[in-house]
Amino acid sequence: MLEHQQQKLIHTFSALADIGQEVAHKNNFQEMIQTSLHLLLGSLAIMRGGVARYSKFGHELNFLAVRGLGDDFPLSATLEMSDEREFLNTGMSEIELSQAKMLAFFQRYQKVLSRKKIEMIMPLIVRNELVGIVFLGEKASGDPFSKEDKAVVQAMARHIGVGIHQRNLMAELARRAEENRQLYEDMRLTYKDTVKAFATAIDCKDKYTEGHSVRVGKYSEIIAEELGWKEEEVEGVAVAGYLHDVGKLTVEKNIINSPKRINAKEFKELNKHPAVGYEILMPIQHPYTDVPLAAKYHHERLDGRGYPDGLKDNEIPYIAKIVNLADSFDAMTTDRPYKRRRPINEVVEDMQRNSGTQFAPELVTAFCSGLLKEVQGKDKSRRFRRLLGPEYLEFEGLEPILRSALDDVNATSSLTLIASN
Amino acid sequence: MKAELQKQEERTATIFAGDYLNKITGEKIELECRRKIQAGCDTLVVNFSETEIVNSIGVSILLGVIDAASQAETKVVFTEVSEDTSQLFEMLGLTNHVTMQ
Numbered sequence: 001m002l003e004h005q006q007q008k009l010i011h012t013f014s015a016l017a018d019i020g021q022e023v024a025h026k027n028n029f030q031e032m033i034q035t036s037l038h039l040l041l042g043s044l045a046i047m048r049g050g051v052a053r054y055s056k057f058g059h060e061l062n063f064l065a066v067r068g069l070g071d072d073f074p075l076s077a078t079l080e081m082s083d084e085r086e087f088l089n090t091g092m093s094e095i096e097l098s099q100a101k102m103l104a105f106f107q108r109y110q111k112v113l114s115r116k117k118i119e120m121i122m123p124l125i126v127r128n129e130l131v132g133i134v135f136l137g138e139k140a141s142g143d144p145f146s147k148e149d150k151a152v153v154q155a156m157a158r159h160i161g162v163g164i165h166q167r168n169l170m171a172e173l174a175r176r177a178e179e180n181r182q183l184y185e186d187m188r189l190t191y192k193d194t195v196k197a198f199a200t201a202i203d204c205k206d207k208y209t210e211g212h213s214v215r216v217g218k219y220s221e222i223i224a225e226e227l228g229w230k231e232e233e234v235e236g237v238a239v240a241g242y243l244h245d246v247g248k249l250t251v252e253k254n255i256i257n258s259p260k261r262i263n264a265k266e267f268k269e270l271n272k273h274p275a276v277g278y279e280i281l282m283p284i285q286h287p288y289t290d291v292p293l294a295a296k297y298h299h300e301r302l303d304g305r306g307y308p309d310g311l312k313d314n315e316i317p318y319i320a321k322i323v324n325l326a327d328s329f330d331a332m333t334t335d336r337p338y339k340r341r342r343p344i345n346e347v348v349e350d351m352q353r354n355s356g357t358q359f360a361p362e363l364v365t366a367f368c369s370g371l372l373k374e375v376q377g378k379d380k381s382r383r384f385r386r387l388l389g390p391e392y393l394e395f396e397g398l399e400p401i402l403r404s405a406l407d408d409v410n411a412t413s414s415l416t417l418i419a420s421n
Numbered sequence: 422m423k424a425e426l427q428k429q430e431e432r433t434a435t436i437f438a439g440d441y442l443n444k445i446t447g448e449k450i451e452l453e454c455r456r457k458i459q460a461g462c463d464t465l466v467v468n469f470s471e472t473e474i475v476n477s478i479g480v481s482i483l484l485g486v487i488d489a490a491s492q493a494e495t496k497v498v499f500t501e502v503s504e505d506t507s508q509l510f511e512m513l514g515l516t517n518h519v520t521m522q
Contacts, residue, residue: 007505008512015477035445035478042477045513047484067481068488140484141514 012152015043019156023163032163033064040134040156041067044149048117048137053164054079054130061133064164068137069116080104087123087130092158094122094150120145122153124161131164191287192239199242202249206256212330215387217241219326219367222383226366236288237322243291244298244323247277259337274299275308290319298323303357313360321360325351325367328359333388344388344395352405361409368409372402434462438472442479454486458493465490467519470501480513487518498522 019039026032033051041049048068052061061077079087083105097119100106106113117137124132134157139145145153199213206212220241224234248256251273255266262270277295286292297320300306302313306324332347342350348368355364373379375398385393434457441447454465467486469475475483490497497519502510510516 004508004512007509011477011480011509011513018477031445038445038478038481040477041484042479042481045480045484045515047488067485139514140487140518142517143514 012043015039016152016155016159019159023159023166029163029167030064033160036156036160036163037065037067040153040160041136043152043156044145045140046136046138047140050135051132051160052077052135053132053168054084054124056084056130059084064132069135073116074109074112077109084130087133088125088128090123092123092125092154092161094120094145094153096120096145120150120153122157124157124164126161126165129165131161131168134160188287192235195239195242198246202243202245205248205251205253209334209336212334213242213245215330215334216244216323216326218383218387219329220322222370223322223326223363223366226370227362232288236286236291237294237319239286239288240291240294240319241323241326243277243281244295244327245273245277246280246295247273247275249280250276257337261338271299271307290317293317294319294323296320298327300324301358302360306358318360321363325359325363329367333392344393344398345401348398348401348405352408355409364409365406368402368405372399372406375399375402432462433464433466434460435466435468437468437470438475438479440472442472442482443474443476444478447478447482448485451482451485451489455489458489458495462495464496464498466498466500468500469503469506472506473503475506475509480509480515483515487515491518496520 019036022032022035022039026035037049037051040046048066050063050066050069050073052063054061059079059081061079063073063075066073066075083103086103086105095103097106097113100121101110113135118135119138120136122134122136123130124134134153136153139149196214199217202213203210217238218241221234221238224237229237248270251270255262255270258266274296278292281292281295284292294317296308297306297311297316300309300311300316300320301324302316302321304310304312329347329351332342332350333344335341348371351359351364351367355361370379371384371393374382374384375393434454436450436454436457438450442450454467457465465486467483472479487497489495498521499510499515499519500522502521507521510519510521
């Protein structure tokens with residue numbers, strides 16, 4: 001007899017250990033609940049039962065797993081506020097159906113619970129919160145639930161309750177993460193729209209270079225893409241391009257719009273715009289790094305002959321080198337009041353010639369490579385044609401010129417890569 | 422007489438519990454038993470010759486089989502059950518619902 005008792009105890013304890021493992025380690029929630037119900041029913045040989053999760057928002061009980069309750073058993077039930085209070089008052093103690101007639105919940109569901117021979121229910125309460133209910137039918141032996149049986153049910157139900165609670169927390173975390181992601185996305189869009197509006201405002205000031213900031217943003221984007229940068233880094237470079245001339249907002253309109261070459265004094269005034277741009281952009285919390293630095297140093301040259309600080313190669317932030325090339329390319333390929341735009345072959349030759357002195361060679365390579373892909377028809381996006389006009393690239397012999405430029409330009413400049421850090 | 426015996430044999434289905442019984446995948450065994458019961462077998466034999474132990478999941482699955490069989494008034498027979506498992510079934514009350522052979 002003692003040996004039999006021992007065997008039963010081992011059977012029950014194994015089930016308890018298994019249910020703990022299930023809840024702690026199973027990733028599949030539905031399978032965890034199903035297995036836990038098996039373990040609970042099998043530990044005491046209970047003929048039927050179910051596990052329901054309680055949603056406090058909808059005041060609904062939804063069955064996650066049922067065994068032996070048949071197809072006509074309702075898979076959801078509604079709880080009144082008073083039911084929830086009563087269950088919370090009961091705590092994690094079993095409620096036998098025969099003693100529960102006074103509870104409003106049982107009065108509503110008495111018929112179906114009796115028909116399905118439900119004998120006992122166990123509210124699942126974790127941290128003073130009702131997370132679910134376990135419904136249990138009769139034992140295969142026909143015996144009533146003993147005090148020990150109830151203790152076993154309580155212990156196992158506690159595990160199931162914790163499993164449901166964990167799942168609820170995870171779902172809540174996922175919901176909040178998604179909400180944050182959405183908020184971030186909205187903020188990013190707002191930021192981008194603001195940046196574009198700024199770019200338009202900058203370009204409005206200069207009637208001769210309409211669309212310049214937007215084009216510089218797009219060319220910068222192309223260079224970063226050709227360099228294989230990540231999406232958010234490409235976006236950052238584009239923003240830097242859009243805003244590189246923001247300092248021009250403070251420069252006299254008649255200097256910017258001068259139909260003739262400006263004098264030395266006017267040059268001095270105009271050349272303040274990178275530093276002013278930096279001052280404007282610095283206090284803003286940009287989602288991308290080094291946007292203000294791009295504004296400040298986009299007129300620097302590798303040979304140190306640029307302005308405002310005469311920085312040399314490695315001293316120039318990489319993002320500023322990209323914007324510098326994009327800016328120069330746009331200046332050469334658009335009409336100015338005192339100068340017509342130059343044909344594409346000359347522009348490529350200029351970039352090639354100034355590679356290593358004005359422009360970073362690997363950026364010239366990236367730019368020419370992007371251009372070549374479009375000329376060869378390998379890139380169907382027509383991104384250059386959209387910016388330059390459809391005919392501008394229809395230049396006979398452009399492909400060999402680009403090939404030659406790519407062969408000639410050696411990527412010798414060491415990368416500072418500030419933007420990608 | 423021979424035909425009658427053959428007919429009787431056809432209405433007895435045997436299922437081997439195996440080791441799968443003790444895992445959630447053991448539900449397949451229950452499903453198979455339900456199929457046999459629905460197909461009209463009047464005796465369902467569950468053979469435990471390849472089953473070393475039966476855990477709580479296994480007991481729960483067997484209760485599912487017993488429940489389905491009782492609704493269809495199908496007789497359930499457990500055969501080749503080890504002594505330990507037999508004692509466990511007895512203690513848990515499963516033997517109230519099945520014939521042990």
